[in-house]
Amino acid sequence: MSTPGFLEVGISLILVVIAVVIARYWRIPVEKDMALGSVRAFVQLVAVGYALEVIFDLQSPWLILLALAVMIIVGAHAAAGRVKDVKRPFVITVTAMTVGSLVTIAVMILTRIISFEARYVIPLAGMIIGNSMNASALTASRLTTDLKDNRLAIESALALGKGWRVASKKYIRNSATAGMMSMLNFMKTVGIVALPGAMTGMILAGAEPLDAVLFQIVVAYMLLSAVTITSVMAVELTIRRFFTRCHQLQHDV
């Protein structure tokens, strides 16, 4: 099988038309979003494709780092938009995502699982950053909601002389778990319910299934690490906004 060209991509628009027709028939008001999303996906992905070709050809470590920085900043901005009721959420999401992503990528490079080449680092970083983005947004927004909704419970513990960490232990755990949940669910069903993207891509590109599987296992572990670090960082950064050094739950964060 050859890889599809622009003609094949154009033909595949039939699938978008099918989706739009179904949505319209069922009066689901998403036709506009579907059309816009399809165009947007095309433009973004083609632009990324050209950018990656340039980056791969130039082989510059600085370009790799610049690409990572852009990916993290854009991802963190999107994640921050999902975190309500906290001032400057971007600081939380960008820090958590940077630590979670860079630690994981660094471990992969230092242990020589991958080499520091754009061809490996950028696609894997894309997966890591995408998952970290969701983890940071879910963790920070869940924690914020829980702390605001459970003021009486938390202050009841504080008033008994408990420290802020003890008083908010339940909410710390719940929010970190929320951030990791989709990853944990993915790990439970991977290979059974669905074949993950990286593995599917490799098989379609002609790799041996076992090679693709081994690579996918590494990807799963990598994502688990990134999501866990990001969630924990997001908790630590968010919760410090809520409590003072004197173990007081702030009214305005």
Add this chain to the structure above:
Amino acid sequence: MATPVLEVHNLGRAVTQDGRVKSIVDDISYNFFPDKIYTIIGPSGSGKSSLLRLLNRLDEPTSGEVVFHGKDHCDYPPCELRQKIGYLFQTPYLFEGTVRDNLLYATKNLSDESIKLLLEQAQLKPEQLDRPTDNFSGGEKQRVAIARLLATCPEVVLLDEPTSALDPSYTEAIEKLIVDIVAKGKLTAIVVTHSPEQALRIGKEALLMVDGKLVETGEINQVINEPQSELGKLYKQRQLK
């Protein structure tokens, strides 16, 4: 003359609301002496609960100081201070589990003897000890919260409208319980109430707060029935209406 257990000097807290700075506790000075019940009365929004929160250091004052046993509030580790100056919320919040779990949450390693004593003090039945608190009535929950409060061996207890969230049938029992605990436990209690009648039933000393300011202090009957200040007289008139 006895030494005050708790002193408040020019205490204030200002907050920003809708872009404006508002003083919710305004330049309050008062001395609280041991083994007495003080009631803080005043209209809603007068800063009574905000004052209590400052005494327990749940909130930070923006001016003035609180002195506990001759030492500035801020010189105590906050967690240690809060065990000595306990706080009971208007709506009792009980942690998951049984009455015993709640008592042990407050203080680990409570002996069976201490637990028995706490149950007696809060007038809870021994058979309630290992029952989950989910199905407890409001009055029972408040008793558990009182027992839990006493588990940290506080010297001062701050009670924020302890009966206002309860069914009126529990009010009298909780009031009696508070008076009893203070009498037996050698405690100082500072009770916030919006009801002058309740203040008359519970305490001997009263503080009247209006608009964040302390406008009247002294013997409860005098504060309520013979106020000296203009704001105090206005409060009395409103109560009579």
